[in-house]
Amino acid sequence: MERPEICKIKEIVVETPTVKTFILDRKFLFRPGQFAMLWLPGVDEKPFGYSSDRSFTVAKVGRFTEAMHNLKEGDLIGVRGPYGTSFEPLGDRILGVAGGIGAVPVVTAVEEFSRKGFEVTTILGACTKEELLFVERFRRCGELILCTDDGTLGYHGFTTEMLERLLREDDKFDLIITCGPELMMKKVVEIGRRYNIPVQVSLERYMKCGIGLCGHCALDDEGLCVCKDGPVFWEDKLRYISEFGRYRRDGSGSKKLI
Amino acid sequence: MLEIEICGVEFKNPVFLAAGVMGETGGALKRMAKNGAGAVCTKSLGLEKRSGHRNPTIVEVEGGFLNAMGLPNPGVKEYIRELEGIRDYLKKIDVKIIGSIYGRDPEEFSEVAEILEPYVDLLELNISCPHAGGGYGAQIGQDPDLSYKVVSSVRDRVEIPVMVKLTPNVRDIKEIAVAVVDGGADAITAINTLGPGMAIDIKTGRPILGNKFGGMSGKAIKPIALRCVYEIYSVVDVPIVGVGGITTGYDVVEFMMAGATAVQVGTGVYYRGYDIFYKICKELEEYLVENNVKIKDILGRAHEL
Numbered sequence: 001m002e003r004p005e006i007c008k009i010k011e012i013v014v015e016t017p018t019v020k021t022f023i024l025d026r027k028f029l030f031r032p033g034q035f036a037m038l039w040l041p042g043v044d045e046k047p048f049g050y051s052s053d054r055s056f057t058v059a060k061v062g063r064f065t066e067a068m069h070n071l072k073e074g075d076l077i078g079v080r081g082p083y084g085t086s087f088e089p090l091g092d093r094i095l096g097v098a099g100g101i102g103a104v105p106v107v108t109a110v111e112e113f114s115r116k117g118f119e120v121t122t123i124l125g126a127c128t129k130e131e132l133l134f135v136e137r138f139r140r141c142g143e144l145i146l147c148t149d150d151g152t153l154g155y156h157g158f159t160t161e162m163l164e165r166l167l168r169e170d171d172k173f174d175l176i177i178t179c180g181p182e183l184m185m186k187k188v189v190e191i192g193r194r195y196n197i198p199v200q201v202s203l204e205r206y207m208k209c210g211i212g213l214c215g216h217c218a219l220d221d222e223g224l225c226v227c228k229d230g231p232v233f234w235e236d237k238l239r240y241i242s243e244f245g246r247y248r249r250d251g252s253g254s255k256k257l258i
Numbered sequence: 259m260l261e262i263e264i265c266g267v268e269f270k271n272p273v274f275l276a277a278g279v280m281g282e283t284g285g286a287l288k289r290m291a292k293n294g295a296g297a298v299c300t301k302s303l304g305l306e307k308r309s310g311h312r313n314p315t316i317v318e319v320e321g322g323f324l325n326a327m328g329l330p331n332p333g334v335k336e337y338i339r340e341l342e343g344i345r346d347y348l349k350k351i352d353v354k355i356i357g358s359i360y361g362r363d364p365e366e367f368s369e370v371a372e373i374l375e376p377y378v379d380l381l382e383l384n385i386s387c388p389h390a391g392g393g394y395g396a397q398i399g400q401d402p403d404l405s406y407k408v409v410s411s412v413r414d415r416v417e418i419p420v421m422v423k424l425t426p427n428v429r430d431i432k433e434i435a436v437a438v439v440d441g442g443a444d445a446i447t448a449i450n451t452l453g454p455g456m457a458i459d460i461k462t463g464r465p466i467l468g469n470k471f472g473g474m475s476g477k478a479i480k481p482i483a484l485r486c487v488y489e490i491y492s493v494v495d496v497p498i499v500g501v502g503g504i505t506t507g508y509d510v511v512e513f514m515m516a517g518a519t520a521v522q523v524g525t526g527v528y529y530r531g532y533d534i535f536y537k538i539c540k541e542l543e544e545y546l547v548e549n550n551v552k553i554k555d556i557l558g559r560a561h562e563l
Contacts, residue, residue: 002318006461037313041464045313076462080314209316213528214327215280215301221343223280223289251309253282253301254332 002211004039004078012073016131019101020069021057028053028082032109033179033202033232036081037210043067047207047227049105049179050082057133059101083210085232087200089113091174095166095197096122096138097159097188099180103133105202105232106179107141114141121145121173123166125159125180128152160187171195178202182258186245189235199235206249216253219243259543260296262519262553264497265419265444267379269520270352271296272553273510273538276501276524277358277382277423278302278327280532284340287355288347294535297354299522300337302384304360304394305370307333311389312468317457322476322503323525324455326389326469329360334373341377354379356421362393364411371412371420380418383408383443386425386450388473396425396450402437409441421499423447426479426486435490447499447522448486452479475525477503484516491517491558505529507541514553515560 007024015021028036030050038056039045044064051057060069071077087109094113098106103124114120120142126132129152138144146154147162155162159180167173173195178188179202192199205217205226212228219226220243224233238244247255260271274297280286281301290298310330317324331337341355348355357378361367371381385405387395398404405422413420422438424431426449435446451473457466465471483502490498500518504510505526513521526534546552 002316002323003457003466004314004459006459039314039466041459041462043312044468078459078462078466208310208313208327208330209325211316211528212532213279213316213323213525214325215282215286216330218280218283218286218289220283220285221288223283223285223287225286249283249332252307252330252332254307254336 002080004037004045004080006076007079009071009073009075009077012071015057015133018131019057019059019133021051021055022068022071022077023055024079026054028079030082031086032112033086033105034082034084035231036079036083037207039078039080040064040067041078045078047210049202050108051104052108057104080210083227085230087177087232089116089118089175090198093119093121093173095173095176096120097163097176097178097180098122099125099159099184100127100131101133102178102180102202104179106177107134107137109177110141111137123147123159123162158184160184160191163188163191167191167195171197173197175200182245189238192235200232201235201238202231203233203244204231206251216249259546260539260553264499264519265380267354267419269296269354271539272520273535273542274356274499274520274522275299276522277384279524279527282330284344288344289532290535291348291351291353293533294539295353296520297356297379298348299356299382300358300378301331302329302358302360302387303331303334303337303370303374304329305334305366307331307336314466314468317466317472319455319457319474321478322474323528324453324457324467324472324474325451326454326467326472328469329387329390329394334359334370338374338377345377356380356382358382358384360384360387360390360394361408364407367408368411368415371416375416375418378418380421381412381416382421382423382447383412384423384450386423388425388427388451388454389469389471396427399425399434400428402433405434406437406441409438409443413442419444421445421447423450424486425450426452426482431486432489432493435494439494439496443496445497445499446490446494447501448490449483449502451475452482475502477505477529479503480509484512487513487518488516488560491561505534507538507545510538510542511545511556514556515558517558517561519557
C-alpha cells in the first residue's frame with residue numbers, strides 16, 4: 001500500500017548548525033540513493049534520501065524542514081518508501097563527490113561500496129568547516145578530501161576544483177558518484193566526460209505523488225521522472241535531460257532557473 | 259484496425275492518456291505518446307497559475323487511490339510553451355492532443371479555451387474535479403444549468419471539438435449529459451474521480467491527504483464508470499470517452515459495449531507501467547481478431563436486447 005507508515009523519533013542528532021539526523025524506531029530496507037516521502041501530519045510531505053537504514057538527515061532550508069527541525073524525540077512522522085533508483089558500483093575504484101546536504105546519499109553509497117571491497121575516495125565540500133557532514137563516516141570508508149568555500153578547513157575552494165586537481169594526478173577511477181548543488185553536479189559530469197569516467201548523479205525536483213503517476217517531477221525533454229526513473233541517473237541518461245543544470249519547476253509546474 | 263474517429267478527429271487507436279496523469283509537462287506527454295497512447299490529455303489548465311493542495315496529494319486505498327492534487331498548473335499561457343515543444347513530434351507519430359481546462363464561470367472557461375485552441379486538437383472541459391473547491395470543478399458539473407452555460411459559452415468561442423468531462427457524483431448523470439449536449443458538447447468524457455473519499459491514519463488520528471478529501475480512481479471505480487457510460491449512451495447521441503479503472507484491453511471492450519468510442523487511462527499507469535497503452539491496444543486487437551469483429555460491431559452492444 002502506498003501510504004505513510006508512522007514511525008517514532010527515537011533520537012535526534014545535531015550534525016551541523018543547519019543539519020539534524022532523525023533516528024527512527026524501525027529499520028528500512030533501502031538501497032543507497034533511494035528516497036522516502038516524509039509526512040508531517042498537518043504540514044506537508046516531501047522527499048528525503050535515507051541517511052542510514054533507520055534515519056533521515058535533513059537540512060533546514062524551508063517551511064517543511066524547519067517544522068522537521070522543531071520536532072522532539074518521541075514525535076511521530078510518516079514514511080512512505082523506499083522509492084526510486086540507487087547508486088550502483090562499477091569497476092574497482094570509486095570516487096564520491098558530495099556537496100552540502102548531498103553528502104546524505106553519497107555516504108550511504110560509499111559505506112556499502114567499501115563494505116563490498118571497492119576502493120573508495122571521497123571529496124566532501126561545504127560552505128564552511130562546521131557544515132561538513134558525516135566526516136567520520138566518510139573517513140571510515142577510505143581516503144577523504146575536504147573542501148570549504150571559505151577555506152576554514154581543507155582545500156579552500158569548490159569540490160569541482162579539487163576534483164580536477166585530483167584527476168590530473170590520478171585518473172584511474174572507474175566511477176564517480178555525486179550529489180550536491182545541481183551546478184556542482186553539472187561540472188562533475190563535464191569533468192567526468194573529459195576524463196572518460198562514468199558518472200552517476202542524484203537529482204532533486206519538486207515531487208507530489210512520488211510514484212511516477214502525477215508527472216510533476218518529469219524532466220525535459222523525454223519525461224523521465226525523478227521519483228521513478230531517478231533520483232540516481234547515469235551520465236548517459238543526462239543527455240536526454242536538457243533541463244539538468246538549467247531549470248526546475250515549482251509547485252505549479254512553472255519553470256524556475258537554477 | 260484500432261483507428262477511430264470522434265467529432266471528425268481521427269485517432270490511430272482508442273486508448274488515450276487521462277487528464278491529471280503524466281501531463282504536467284510537455285516531456286511527460288511526449289513520453290506517454292511514445293508509449294502508444296492514441297491521444298494525450300494535458301493537466302487541467304486555468305487562467306492563473308496554481309500550486310494546488312499541500313502533500314500528501316495521493317494515498318492508496320483498497321482498490322485504488324485517492325488524490326487531491328488541487329488543479330496545480332502554471333497557467334495556460336505558460337503551459338502552451340510546453341505544447342509548442344512537442345506538437346511537431348506528436349503530429350509526426352500521429353498522437354492527438356486533448357487540452358483539459360477549468361474555470362470558475364463560463365467566461366473564465368471561454369478565455370482559457372481561446373488561448374489553448376491553436377495548440378490542441380480537442381478541448382475537454384473539466385467540470386468534474388471533486389476536490390478543487392472555490393466554485394471550480396464538480397461544483398459546476400453537479401448543476402445542469404451551470405454546466406449548460408459553461409459548455410455553450412465555450413462552444414460559441416472556439417472552432418475545435420469540445421468534450422465535457424462529467425462527475426459521477428450526481429443524482430442522475432443522464433440529466434447532466436443531456437444538459438451539456440444541449441449546450442453544444444461534441445463528446446462526453448465519463449467519469450472523473452469518485453467521491454470524494456478520505457483515509458485516516460489511525461496512529462496519529464489525522465486525515466492523510468493534505469486536503470483531507472480526495473477523488474477515488476483505480477480498479478474499484480470501473481463498475482460505476484461503466485454504468486455511467488451505459489446510461490449516458492442511452493440518452494445522448496454524441497461520442498463517449500470512457501474513463502475509470504481501465505487497465506486491460508478487456509476493460510476497453512466492456513466500455514465499448516456500454517457505449518464508449520474511446521477510453522482514457524490514468525491510474526492504470528501505476529498498475530501496468532507507462533507502456534500500458536501498448537499493452538491495452540494489443541489485448542484489444544487480439545479480442546477483435548479472435549472474435550472476428552470490428553470496433554463498430556461492439557460499440558453499444560450491451561444495449562441490444
